[in-house]
Amino acid sequence: MDNKQITKTRYVDYISCPRMFYYTLHNEDKASVSDDYLNALMQEGILVGRWAHKYFPDTHKVKLNEKDANYKLHLEITQKLIKEGVDVISEATFTYNDLFCAVDLLKKNGDGYDIYEVKACGENIKKHLPSYIPDIAFQKYVLTKCGINVKHCYIMHLNSSYVRQGDIDVKQLFVIDSFTYDDAFNEHYKHVEENIDDIRRVLDLKAAPDYGEKCGSKCPYMDFCHSHLPFPNVVFINGIHKKEAHELIKQGIITYEQVLKAQVKSVERNPRRKAQVEIGASGLKRSLDKPALTSFLKSLKYPLYHLDFETYSQAVPPFDGAHPFQVVPFQYSLHIEKSPGGELIHKEFLANDFNEMEEIAKRLCEEIPIDGMVIAFHVSTEQGILHSLAKLFPKYQKHLDTIADHAVDLWKVFTSGIYYDVKQGGSNSIKYVMPALCPNMENAYHSLPFVHNGGEAMTMFPEMMENKGDPKYQEKRQGMLKYCELDTLSMVEILKVLWDAIK
Numbered sequence: 373m374d375n376k377q378i379t380k381t382r383y384v385d386y387i388s389c390p391r392m393f394y395y396t397l398h399n400e401d402k403a404s405v406s407d408d409y410l411n412a413l414m415q416e417g418i419l420v421g422r423w424a425h426k427y428f429p430d431t432h433k434v435k436l437n438e439k440d441a442n443y444k445l446h447l448e449i450t451q452k453l454i455k456e457g458v459d460v461i462s463e464a465t466f467t468y469n470d471l472f473c474a475v476d477l478l479k480k481n482g483d484g485y486d487i488y489e490v491k492a493c494g495e496n497i498k499k500h501l502p503s504y505i506p507d508i509a510f511q512k513y514v515l516t517k518c519g520i521n522v523k524h525c526y527i528m529h530l531n532s533s534y535v536r537q538g539d540i541d542v543k544q545l546f547v548i549d550s551f552t553y554d555d556a557f558n559e560h561y562k563h564v565e566e567n568i569d570d571i572r573r574v575l576d577l578k579a580a581p582d583y584g585e586k587c588g589s590k591c592p593y594m595d596f597c598h599s600h601l602p603f604p605n606v607v608f609i610n611g612i613h614k615k616e617a618h619e620l621i622k623q624g625i626i627t628y629e630q631v632l633k634a635q636v637k638s639v640e641r642n643p644r645r646k647a648q649v650e651i652g653a654s655g656l657k658r659s660l661d662k663p664a665l666t667s668f669l670k671s672l673k674y675p676l677y678h679l680d681f682e683t684y685s686q687a688v689p690p691f692d693g694a695h696p697f698q699v700v701p702f703q704y705s706l707h708i709e710k711s712p713g714g715e716l717i718h719k720e721f722l723a724n725d726f727n728e729m730e731e732i733a734k735r736l737c738e739e740i741p742i743d744g745m746v747i748a749f750h751v752s753t754e755q756g757i758l759h760s761l762a763k764l765f766p767k768y769q770k771h772l773d774t775i776a777d778h779a780v781d782l783w784k785v786f787t788s789g790i791y792y793d794v795k796q797g798g799s800n801s802i803k804y805v806m807p808a809l810c811p812n813m814e815n816a817y818h819s820l821p822f823v824h825n826g827g828e829a830m831t832m833f834p835e836m837m838e839n840k841g842d843p844k845y846q847e848k849r850q851g852m853l854k855y856c857e858l859d860t861l862s863m864v865e866i867l868k869v870l871w872d873a874i875k
Contacts, residue, residue, distance in 0.1 A: 376470060376575055377470055377471075377472050378470055378471050378472070378568060378571055378572075379472050379473065380472075380473045380474075380507055380510045380511060380514075382396070382397075382571070383506060383507075383510045383567070383568070383571065384503050384506050384507050384510070386567065386570070386571050386574065387502075387503075387506040387567065388502070388503060388586060389586050389587060389591065390570075390574055390581045391580050391581055391582070391583060391593075391597060392591055392592075392593055392597075393571070393574065394574055394577065394580045394581060395580065395593045395596065395597070397575070398580075399593070399596065402593060402596035403592035403593060403596075404592055404593075404594070404595055404596070416492050416686070416687050417492050419492075419687065419688055420490060420491075420492040420530065420687050420688065421476065421490050423540065423542055423545060423546075423688060424476065424477065424488075424490040424528050424542075424546060425462045425477070426542045427477075427528070427542050427543070427546055428459070428460040428477065428479065430458075430459060430460065431460040431461070431462050431477070432453050432458045432460065432461050432462070433461075433462050433463065434446050434449045434450055434453070434461060434462065434463040434464055434465055434474075435462075435463045435474075443465065443467075443472070446463065446465035446474070447465050447466070447467060449465075450464045450465045450466065457480065458480070459479065459480050460477060460478070460479045460480070461475075461477070461478045462476065462477055462478075463475070463476070464478040466514050466515055466518045466520070467514075467518075468514050468517040468518050469517075470572075471510075471513075471514045471517070471568070472514070473510060473511050473514045473515075475487055475488075475489075475511055475515070476488055476489050476490040476528075477490065477528070481523050481524065482523070483521060484520070484521030484522060484523040485515070485520055485521065485522060485523065486522075486523055486524040486525070486526060487508060487511055487512060487515070487522060487524070487525045487526065488526045488527075488528050488548070489504070489507060489508050489511070489525075489526070489527050489528065490527075490528045490529075491504065491527060491528070491529045492529075492530065492687045493529050493530065494529065494530050494531075494532035494696055494697050496532075497527070497529055497549070501556065504527060505551070505554075505556055505557050505560050506560060506567075508525050508527065508551055508557070509557060509560050509561045509564050510564060511525075512525055512561065513561070513564040513565070513568075523552075524550060524552045525550070525551040525552055525557070526548050526549065526550050526551065526552075527548070527549050527551060528546050528547070528548050529546065529547055529549070530545060530546060530547070530687055530688075530696040530697070531544060531545060531546060531547045531696065532695060532696055532697065533695065534689075534695055534696060535689075535693060535694070535695050536689040536691070536692055536693065536694055536695070537692055537693070538692065540688065540689075545688070545696070580597075583618040583621070583622075586615075587614035587615060587617075587618065594607075601621070601626055602626065602627055604627075604628055604652045604797070604798070605621075605626050605627060605628075606620045606621060606625065606626060606627075606628075606631060607621075608797060608798040609631070609639065609645050609648060609649060609798055610644055610645055610648055610798045610799070610800065611642070611644070611645065612638060612639075612645065613638075616638060620634075620636065627653070628648075628649045628650075628652040628653035629653045631649050631653075632649060632650065632653055642789075643788060643789035644786075644787055644788060644789040644792070644800075645789075646789065647659040647789040647792040648789075648792055648796075648798055651792060651794050652794060656794070657793065657794055657795075658791070658792060658793045658794065659789070659791070659792040660790075660791055660873055661789065661790045661791070662873070662874055664788070664790045665785065665790050665791060665870060665873060665874055666874045668784075668785060668790065669712075669870060669871060669874060671780070672712075672745065672747070672780065673745040674709065674710065674711050674712065674714075674745075675708050675709060675710045675711075675744070676708070676709045676745055676747055676867075677706060677707075677708055677709075677739075677740050677744050677745065677746045677747065677775075678706065678707040678708075678709065678747055678748070678860040678861075678863045678864055679704060679705075679706055679740075679746050679747070679748050679754050679779075679860065680704065680705050680748060680749070680754070680856060680859040680860045680863075681701045681703065681704045681753065681754055681757050682701070682702060682703040682704070682826065682829045682830070682833070682852070682855075682856055683699050683700055683701045683702065683757065683830065684699075684700055684702060684830045684831075684833050684834055685697050685698065685699050685700065685830070686698075686834060690726045690727075690834070691726050691727045693727075694727070699756075699757070699760070700726070700727065700729065701729060701732055701757050701761070702722070702723040702726075702728065702732075702833050703720075703721060703722045703723065703829070703833070703852060703853075703856050704720065704721050704732065704736070704856065705718070705719075705720050705853075705856040705857045705859060705860040706718070706719040706720065706736075706739055706740070706860065707857075707860040707861060707863070707864050708739075709864055709867075712867075712868075712871050713868050713871060716864065718857065718860075719735075719739050720853055720856065720857060721735050722849060722852055722853055722856075723833075725837060726834070726837050729761060729764060729765075730764075730765055732761065733761040733762075733764070733765045733768045733772060734768065736758075736761075736768075736772065736775075737768050737771045737772065740775055742770070742771050742774050742775065743774075744775060745778060745779070745780060746775050746776075746778070746779040746780070747779065747780045747781075747782055747863065747867075748779060748780075748781065748782065748783075748863070749781075749782050749783050749802045749805075749859075749862075749863055750781065750783045750802075751779045751780065751781035751782075751783065752781070754776070754779060755776045755777075755779055758772045758773070758775060758776035758779075759772070759773060759776050762776070782863055782866065782867065783800060783802075785870065786800045786805055787800050791870065791873070793805075793808040793809060794808075795807070795808035796808045802859065802862055802863070802866075803817060803825070805866060806862040806865070806866060809865075809866050809869040809870075810862070810865045810866065810869060813862065813865060816858055816862075817855075817858065820851065820854055820855055820858065821847070821850070821851040821854065822847070822848050822851030822852070822855075823848075823851045823852055823854075823855040824855070825855075828855075829852060829855055829856070832848060832852065833852070836848055836849070836852075
């Protein structure tokens with residue numbers, strides 16, 4: 373792909389953040405997104421696309437397969453199919469000057485065509501509109517410049533209420549919404565040409581443009597984008613909106629000392645942020661609210677049941693009774709701690725099939741008494757899974773609902789500012805809290821075989837279920853078990869440090 377060519381992906385990247393767009397062109401090697409995560413998203417999109425192509429009968433494909441990158445041939449095939457008057461074309465390809473796009477589904481409609489953009493998302497598409505609207509608007513613009521009469525623009529997405537029973541019913545799997553008369557869409561379409569001119573100017577820049585108003589915490593260039601600033605800085609204050617951080621940077625408020633001097637309201641009013649900034653500015657190693665921590669620890673009831681689930685979620689439901697994007701637990705680790713810092717018993721479960729939720733519910737009720745106290749890191753996740761299992765399997769409902777309702781959140785010790793260690797770097801994630809408090813375990817996740825984080829576990833499990841003949845199947849299972857075990861063991865070790873802190 374020509375570095376000067378403007379594709380719909382590049383157009384959407386620019387609308388999202390001009391600075392990110394520039395980095396994608398010139399500093400792609402600095403991105404920090406997991407390859408496994410990106411690959412999982414891509415594979416999910418490909419799978420949903422295959423099912424969408426079955427929605428209309430006699431759909432003609434332009435691309436022979438997903439890896440086919442012969443764009444010149446795609447242009448020729450598209451023009452040939454249009455001249456032949458075929459009803460539906462998948463991956464119809466168009467170019468106009470330096471603009472390029474491929475349409476997921478192009479359907480003939482009288483003297484014109486309708487655009488169908490396929491998205492691997494559920495019915496709550498509002499949060500995705502900032503990227504969907506520019507995507508479809510760009511396609512309409514390019515096709516119109518190519519002489520195509522675009523009559524309607526649609527988005528095809530998954531029907532979250534669809535429940536699979538037997539073979540996939542593609543007509544029920546998808547929902548089709550129109551953007552043709554959407555005010556936000558039509559307002560954006562008025563500015564497509566202006567945006568394209570701006571993109572051409574950025575393409576010629578020798579340095580990245582200034583920070584814009586849009587900046588997402590999931591940006592793959594987050595660290596690289598701010599690497600020229602002293603560390604720690606305002607960008608890494610826990611929970612601060614990146615737009616606010618950039619406004620502070622423009623005002624010359626960058627370091628934690630400067631934040632305290634300026635008495636930034638969003639920091640002064642938040643105990644967690646205030647603790648982080650004060651510790652970072654003072655050079656001390658930790659902040660501790662000893663009375664609050666003592667109260668939390670004394671409220672724990674032993675034996676304590678440290679619980680962690682692993683789940684997966686697939687766009688196209690893989691088994692009967694499932695719906696798109698259903699969160700399906702497939703694994704758990706349970707460390708039973710008899711007394712503070714006392715004897716540990718480890719229990720674990722890893723499914724051998726896509727759906728073993730009833731077995732998980734049964735095992736949990738056997739291993740955790742109804743009056744047992746569960747503790748988890750970010751406990752709302754575990755509570756949600758326990759309640760969903762209770763709803764699915766009424767004979768275990770009272771037991772599961774009871775332990776869920778009485779579960780305790782270890783995470784709140786860190787989110788509330790009760791305890792903060794400067795090595796957390798502004799994060800409350802267990803992947804940062806654990807090495808900060810337990811330096812002897814700093815490299816524990818990195819040294820694991822096969823699975824090192826939740827994203828990898830979530831993508832590896834479905835892959836394993838579809839490839840049980842893999843010679844490394846058993847090794848991967850052991851890798852999954854070791855990873856999940858480390859999550860609950862981390863909670864045990866963190867709790868030891870907290871008990872020591874109040875002695």
